[in-house]
């Protein structure tokens with residue numbers, strides 16, 4: 402398989418759901434199923450932080466979530482853990498600035514999808530040169546989900562990247578809800594990535610549908 406095209410990547414980023422076991426109040430499998438039914442376009446397995454799983458338990462959990470995604474044709478991305486992504490033959494990986502060389506990861510995963518978190522122009526240029534398929538930019542708004550999150554930056558960087566003609570697919574992340582998602586799209590993002598807006602919702606299906614409606618309306 403060749404590298405994913407820009408157009409395909411852009412459409413996959415529309416509603417990007419990220420989750421690990423400690424982001425959920427109910428069975429993660431149920432949350433994921435509802436999120437898929439509600440219209441997410443891609444899923445990231447992100448098992449980290451307090452009380453997170455490791456080793457065989459993490460592997461089996463990831464495998465379970467991957468099979469839910471596969472059965473419904475939702476691409477399955479693994480956060481940070483390249484070994485796990487390769488062992489599960491995931492569709493891709495997402496890495497941050499502290500997760501090793503982007504170039505090395507690109508070499509290891511071949512043509513799988515590669516997402517990189519970036520926070521400034523320098524990181525953006527390097528990630529693109531080193532083989533990223535898309536960029537995660539944030540936190541857009543204040544988030545309590547990521548323990549070591551940087552300060553919220555709004556949509557300034559996304560807007561600036563588009564202004565100077567950078568075309569790589571971009572997803573905004575951090576504190577995004579259906580109430581505040583619109584500016585991310587209006588300023589040049591191809592989609593939004595959320596954890597708690599779906600994972601902690603009383604009704605994950607409803608929240609997913611509401612988010613998707615906001616995003617669709619913002620593209621027009």
Ligand code: TZP
Nearest residue numbers: 544546547575576595596597
């Ligand atoms: N990276 C930047 S902010 C964030 C990550 C993983 C957390 C997003 O979670 P939430 O609950 O959507 O704010």
Ligand code: MG
Nearest residue numbers: 481496497500
């Ligand atoms: Mg990371």
